[in-house]
Amino acid sequence: MKKIIVIVIVAGFFIATILTLRNNKAIAEKAIIVEDISAKVIPVSTAIVERKDIEQNLSLIGTILPKSDINIVSEAAGRLVALNANVGDYKSAGSVIAEVDSELRKATLLNAQAMYEKAQADADRIELLYKENVATLVQLEQVKYSLQAAQAQLIIAKRQVKDTKIIAPINGVISMKMVDKGAIIGMNAVIANIIDISSLKVKVNVSERDAFTLKKADKVNISTDVYPGKTFTGTVAYISSKADEAHTYPVEISLANSSITPLKAGMFARITFSTIFKHQILTIPRNALLGSIKDPKVFIAKGNKAELRKLTIGAENGYDIEILGGLHAGDIIIVDGQNNLKDGTKISVVNH
Template identity: 35%
Template sequence: MKKLLIVGFLLIGVSAIAYTLYNNKTELEESATLAMKSSEYISVTVEKVSEKEVNRNFEANGVFEPSQELKLMSETSGTIVKINKRKGDYVKKGDVIVQVDDRLIRADYTIAQLNLEQAGKDVKRYENLANTDAITKKQLEDNQKAYNIAEAQFSALQKRLDDTQIKAPISGYINEEYYEMGALVSPGMAIADLINTSQLKLSVHVTENEISKVKLGDQLSIRVNAIKGETFTGKVDFISKKADGSFKYEVIIIMTGSNLDKISPGMFGTAEFQFAQEGKVLQISRKAIAGSLKDPGVYTIQNGKAVYRPIKVNPLTEGSIEVLEGLDSNDEVIVSGLINVKEGTPVKVQ
């Protein structure tokens, strides 16, 4: 009796296993069939190419800079014996900022001046003698040569004497000083930083798409971040011909108008570039572009299959593209599912 029960239970277990395996096989076959059907096409979404109004205005941020900025260097050596200007002072071009001890150079200068005067007298005397054939031509040439040497020595010492007065090469403010009374200076040593703020400029960087719209002389509205509620004006004075490492182009704007004394170098500003609008243009989503904007293309659908079409575009914003060539209004382009789409791929619009 027990053996019969055991055999019965075994039969029931085997039947249950067989039934489960059969069901699993059926489910696998159905899944395989469904996969085969789904692989027959790629599900995609599309959008129509449409005409939309486009705003070509843009803004660019930058930093205000002085029209001139330089580091004044010493061209002489010696001890500073007099200071005429200090940090923050306004200087005119040619003003003496510091005076370096010039006593030794001035003594050499005086000697060179006397030598030059004497050489000049000697040349005149020898020229008179040469007219009467009292001297040889070589004697006259030697005296003329001696005069030229004396003149060159005098000019060199005159330059060295002038260099002891360290002067401002431009008009502006002393933004930083590197000197003290009694300090020893040498050629190439920094003396002061000078800035000319009489005409401020705003340096901004724009993209390759934006630079094509900017022209020299364009009048712009400028906002200063630190000055609320007031707008200034500027004029485009420079446009770089080559992009920098971030693929942007420099545009320098010279500030014009009034109240510019409120703006200081180093402040942040925003230039508003405004242009005549061109009405409506053909536009598509950036997501529809297959590949890069340097070699753009899109996929359309013909007879249920994807068809690649190269196009020419003009970027408008991060999410919108202007179509210049290759598409017409109401054409439909694929915007999603592109990762699996190739030329001739069967597709189905969701």
């Protein structure tokens, strides 16, 4: 029994020795491989970091709005005796949309007209008597004041009758109707809503940095999901001088509305500002960048070795990236072959 135990112990020791030797051999082989890789010279292409002008295409989502959007309001209270407005109807500016009962107002107008005519006759008569030294100056002044008061009442009565006719303030389409014929309405009641979509405007909010690169009359490209592949051209009409609560600046873009490819108010649109220029900024080619936009890095050529640099980046246009930190003008960056590199890898520049 003791002999068997000794044999087992010796066999176990022998196996453990073999495993240890194999493990040491594997570690040594890996070290050789790592040494070979670090000693290997990687061919790369480079470019010089420089300052230049870039054009940035800023793309944002905005909302299409009508040129004008107006509530049609009644300036007279009373019963609505006529209503000529249905949703979708086109109305010309000045056309009658609705009418409020005017019977009493017309009676008031007739009375005001009669009072004015009487006051005018009295004034003419007293003035003639005054010239003949029959009427006094006080009497003449009194009839003139009465004439002015009657004239004022006549103007008011005419306006009250006129206000019973509710007219369209602009050329446009009725988008909403709030009341029906026969309804009793108050003064300043909204009868309907009218919009002018002969031309449109697009509203979009831009960041503080982008707001200062835009200019009034800049041309922009506008696209919608309704017309895939179709691009409309708009013009920057207004840039707010004051930020909103979100610290963005409202921008308004004017846009013609074609009868062939008509757009509707309330649609979403993608606006591409292609005229945002940045002048003499530090840039690198987009393909030189390693990592994500949130953690950008680049390799620079330092002698015959690659050195990894962390970057702070700004604007980009798909080809060039603005460098805000991490590089200087004249630095040599690696633009091809960088995926095979580590910090400190030996390199060979094959073109420059």
